[in-house]
Amino acid sequence: MGAGTVLAQPATPIPFAGLPVPPELDQGFYAPPLASYADLAPGDIIASRPVTVANLSLIPVNVDAWQLSYRSTDTRGEPVAAVTTVLKPRGPGRDKLVSFQMAEDSTAQYCAPSYALQQGSIPALVTGSAVIPAEFLAVQAALAQGWAVSVPDYQGPNSAYAAGPLGARLTLDGVRAAERFDPLELAGDNTRVGLWGYSGGAIATGHAAELHPSYAPELNVVGVVEGGVPADLSALLNNANNAAPAGLALGAVLGLGREYPDFQQFLDERMNPLGRALTTVKNPLCVAYHAALIPFANNKELLDVPGDPLDVPVVRSVIDRTRMGTSVPTAPMFVYQSNPDWIVPVGQVNTLVDTYCQDPSARVQYTRDHFSEHLTLEVTAAPTALLWMRDRLDGVPVEPGCRTTDVGSMALDQAAWPAFTDTVGEVVAGLFGRPLGAGR
Numbered sequence: 163m164g165a166g167t168v169l170a171q172p173a174t175p176i177p178f179a180g181l182p183v184p185p186e187l188d189q190g191f192y193a194p195p196l197a198s199y200a201d202l203a204p205g206d207i208i209a210s211r212p213v214t215v216a217n218l219s220l221i222p223v224n225v226d227a228w229q230l231s232y233r234s235t236d237t238r239g240e241p242v243a244a245v246t247t248v249l250k251p252r253g254p255g256r257d258k259l260v261s262f263q264m265a266e267d268s269t270a271q272y273c274a275p276s277y278a279l280q281q282g283s284i285p286a287l288v289t290g291s292a293v294i295p296a297e298f299l300a301v302q303a304a305l306a307q308g309w310a311v312s313v314p315d316y317q318g319p320n321s322a323y324a325a326g327p328l329g330a331r332l333t334l335d336g337v338r339a340a341e342r343f344d345p346l347e348l349a350g351d352n353t354r355v356g357l358w359g360y361s362g363g364a365i366a367t368g369h370a371a372e373l374h375p376s377y378a379p380e381l382n383v384v385g386v387v388e389g390g391v392p393a394d395l396s397a398l399l400n401n402a403n404n405a406a407p408a409g410l411a412l413g414a415v416l417g418l419g420r421e422y423p424d425f426q427q428f429l430d431e432r433m434n435p436l437g438r439a440l441t442t443v444k445n446p447l448c449v450a451y452h453a454a455l456i457p458f459a460n461n462k463e464l465l466d467v468p469g470d471p472l473d474v475p476v477v478r479s480v481i482d483r484t485r486m487g488t489s490v491p492t493a494p495m496f497v498y499q500s501n502p503d504w505i506v507p508v509g510q511v512n513t514l515v516d517t518y519c520q521d522p523s524a525r526v527q528y529t530r531d532h533f534s535e536h537l538t539l540e541v542t543a544a545p546t547a548l549l550w551m552r553d554r555l556d557g558v559p560v561e562p563g564c565r566t567t568d569v570g571s572m573a574l575d576q577a578a579w580p581a582f583t584d585t586v587g588e589v590v591a592g593l594f595g596r597p598l599g600a601g602r
Contacts, residue, residue, distance in 0.1 A: 205338025251599020323417025385554030
């Protein structure tokens, strides 16, 4: 299982032992010395520790949970330490694992899932990590199915928001670490793996799906679910300029500089005084505050360059390096998108699917929802996404080729209602202490 210390599996949720420490103040676990992991293989465990996960930082969830620090690789091929939270439903060992990439969309470590999911962490209403408590309900739905779950801090130690190729590596190595962690009782390379992410989480998910065949071919990835897919960051940046998502888009620009030094140098040299002031304010923020600060701003005017900043070679290079569609995933995919999405334009998702489907081996189910928008689609699509993932993890084959379906609302998918009702009952019972997944 690598170099980490494996801790005994607790039979009940770990008693609350005091306030967890934010990653910025817990560098021994989050930023171990390079010498302690440089010689490890990607996915090898550096350290592990049990944690208590909770809804809204308060209500403990009756599952086994640990944080794993593991060795991964950045986009320059250098070793980097990463962290994932792994969760095991009650009952015997499993051969199914879902890696759920949450939409962190932030530029500070305390916004990461590994901290925000813990009982006693600073509540999301204070930190602005608004998406994580909501998406934790989807994680609990997966646990209620009897699946183990990995929730990686895929933005890495520098909180590189929007750096998809980095997120892909940290996601896949998080799966490797989970498979090597004995207390999860997984089946190693025989574990059936699903990847799932929406919006910012789809950045890491989509890139991980593309990178999987070359970077981690031993992983048995049987299905990929992604929605609200930011496949081409140039489309998102253009869409956000002078529009409501401008604050989120500027956060992504800052995050890209964390992983691409040439792009950071460009920002340092070309950002005007207003841009520098906003950067100082936004760097320590989580997603809700990123979104709330400077909506409708002209982000392009924060850079002193002639013409459109997206045409500058170094900017174009980063856009190209982070664009999806450079390779075709070998795992079957379920892609869903709001047609009137005001944050993630539908056109670049259409292009991504068309690019994949030029390959006769591609297996893509693409659903466009015409009544939902970006925020509501994640909720309305969840039952269908869960049912699709359940079929893949159960070994139900998909139809070959590609299929695009236009619907009024994914909430009207009656086939998913029974699974949704059953899962909601399990999750609600879990809020009152019932063990998740024990009967599966």
